[in-house]
Amino acid sequence: MALKETAPDRGEARQFIVKCDGCSFERTAEGRDEATEIGNGHGRETGHELVAVEFPSSVESS
Numbered sequence: 659m660a661l662k663e664t665a666p667d668r669g670e671a672r673q674f675i676v677k678c679d680g681c682s683f684e685r686t687a688e689g690r691d692e693a694t695e696i697g698n699g700h701g702r703e704t705g706h707e708l709v710a711v712e713f714p715s716s717v718e719s720s
Contacts, residue, residue: 671689672688672689672690672712672713673686673712673713674686674688674689674690674692674710674711674712675687675710675711675713676693676696676697676708676710677711678700678704678707678708679706679707679708679709680704680705680706680707681704683700683706683708690710693710694710697709697710
């Protein structure tokens with residue numbers, strides 16, 4: 659499974675979306691470990707390729 663991260667880890671919670679290239683499977687995950695676990699589990703069950711993309715952190719404007 660490929661993981662695309664937008665920035666280095668700075669101790670904040672990181673959100674990922676895990677998507678399957680072979681079907682409509684799509685899940686959100688909090689942190690790299692959870693994204694990897696979700697993707698690997700689905701990949702083992704189906705043989706499909708998955709990708710996890712990090713959500714960009716929200717930016718507050720004043």
